[in-house]
Amino acid sequence: MAPYESEKTTTAGEAAGAPGAGRRRAARYLVPVTVMGVAAATIGLVPALADSGDPDLPEITAAQLIEKIAQSDVERLSGTVKITTDLGLPNLGGLENGLASGALGQGEEGGSSADPSAKLTELASGTHTLRIAVDGPDRQKLSLLENAAEYSLIHNGEDVWGYDSASNEVYHGTVDTSGEDRGQRPPATPEDFAEEALKAVDDTTSVTVDGTAQVAGRDAYKLVVEPKRAGSTVGAISIAVDHETGLPLKFTLTPASGGAAVVDVGFTKVSFDRPDASTFAFAPPKGAKVTEEGAPERSGKPGKPERGPKSEEDLAKGLDGTRTIGEGWNTIVAYEDGTGAGLPTGDTGGDLDGFLGSLGDRVEGGFGTGTVFSTRLVNALITEDGKAYVGAVTKDALVKAADAGK
Template sequence: MAPNETDDTTTAGEVEEPRAGRRRAARYIVPVTVMGVAAATIGLVPALADSGDPDLPDITAAQLIEKIAQSDVERLSGTVKITTDLGLPDLGGLESGLLSGAAGGEGGSSADPSGRLTELASGTHTLRVAADGPDRQKLSLLENAAEYSLIHNGKDVWGYDSASNEVYHATVDEADTKERSAQRPPATPKDFAEEALKAVDDTTSVKVDGTAQVAGRDAYRLVVEPKQSGSTVGAISIAVDHETGMPLKFTLTPAGGGSAVVDVGFTKVSFDRPDASTFRFTPPKGAKVTEDTEQDRAHGGFGGKPERGPKPEEDLAKGLDGLRMLGEGWNTVATFDTGTGAGLPTEEAGGDLGGFLGSLGDQVKGDFGKGTVFSTRLVNALITEDGTVYVGTVTKDALVKAAEAGK
């Protein structure tokens, strides 16, 4: 196995110098998005294993990140295995109802992708993926004796749930396609890697740590680690294809140890052009077809046409009252006011609901007053008694200190 400069620790200052505000917003948005879609479920499964130690030419971390940036793979097909283990509490079946509501909603369609893709945020899933340029992609979520497929072919977007025989159809233009691609949940190693590398700054150690073989292909292993203490992120490992520069596997391990929080990688992959028939879809006989509506557009549904304008972090700041970032680097904490003027209902005021919510968190107090900390293996969130929220990929102690400093 080639050493590949395992002791070459590179700071992002040597790699790139993006604006501080953009880095910090990106670091916040990614984990909070994951927390939001996963907060109703639990998964605990082993991480996907690598095999082989191919002998590859030496490369520096800066060169490998540049290789990822220059990767121009547009055609591929393969199978992806994704595992998410945030270590959430067992909600006693409540998660099933919440997810079904998100997927279809009252009177909605179980084939609506805006809800179905949230399932990737918990447990282990197998996906079949295919792409042929920016106008044709297909993602299939394989389930027990059923399959959910999302197909983009030109101006048409189809969602099909074989279990219910329901179809969701939308039409999009080129601008919509680009915007939807930016908004959809990450589902491939490349998606996760691109988001993780946005968080790289001078508080980060980046190095090449040997090689691996993923899906039968030789790859370099890029390791990203926080230099600061207090972060819940232990390390991020990205297996980068030696030939194409495309990430083949992404693994995020928590500072607290144990299994990976997120582990996503190809088990099979081909960079040949998929057959055109892969992206053709005709609703099966008897299927219930739901067309996207003006209401979908107004609420930014998958097939809708949202207004052009602010970037996602700017939209987030507008949607949350006075979003601010506290601290720096991996210890950045986001805070905002819920606008309610009050925190969670107490057991006295909220009855069983107040007691249930309180049991899911830890009670804390400080200069900010009193509050409840809700924890996962990656994201911690503090809700104070006056309705202020503090959230970040930091430990509970670091979160409380940030809340005290921000008061």
């Protein structure tokens, strides 16, 4: 292993102060905006690909490696990505998939199985293989490979096509090639997850260069991002960065509780050659059912669906009584609905009480009583008086926040 960090650890201020670290190239466009909704479903996912080598590369500091990522200008590539998600969600016998599909409109009368906002919720759990092709901001293709079928999402100019071969259904939408729609996409590659992780780097964060790796036949540096303070459920984030292009090739998030990665996404094959133009050509197959974006829904009211999830800040603006507690990796979002009526958490009996108890853990504190619903990354405390505390923090941290906010 090559020793290359003369400046092994940085803080947020140092990383932000690195020359050019604030510059982001416009080549951040892997999948069209219509699939941005998957971000909400896949937040905090993915396991890791095994390193197949330990290449000897020139020395580099953490600040320099962050700058290298920021200056990456890859506009064309094709390859295969393996993504694994293990959030540790409770087994609801398939109910969780039904709830997610229903929330996104799948399964409703007039809905389409080719609608990307519904189809790509599958990435929220399990292991999946994606084929990806990119040719600048106006041409991208993502294919989700299944056992006996394939789902493809194609962005070519102003057109966005979703095609589900299993049902022979097509979804067609458009994007504004001159506006905000252009170049947006959901997290589906190591670059997407790395970009979000690096936004969290501040003075509560340790950032180091920890050796080298070989990913998809490419030599890479390993950047490790870790919270400095106790209380976060995030253990460490490892990003393998291509030493030539600065493109993140692999992203792995491991929980503080240990065990398998919560999210692991990485290229198994990658090429930086321009994909053939025919890759992005699409015409609905004969006999396929075609659903146009903005077609009348079951209610009979036409409307253009929103282009994906809002940011936490936008969501907070739309919810009265929402505030944040703490900072950095230990940030907790607190919400009070104002009614004083929360989930039943006491000894009220009944099927609902028992069902909720089977999904969460009852807790008590100065705030009263409540139920903590846990995954391996994000936890939520719902109190009996209608308050909610959510964050990538431990159960104890949520209880302390509720006590402080009583």
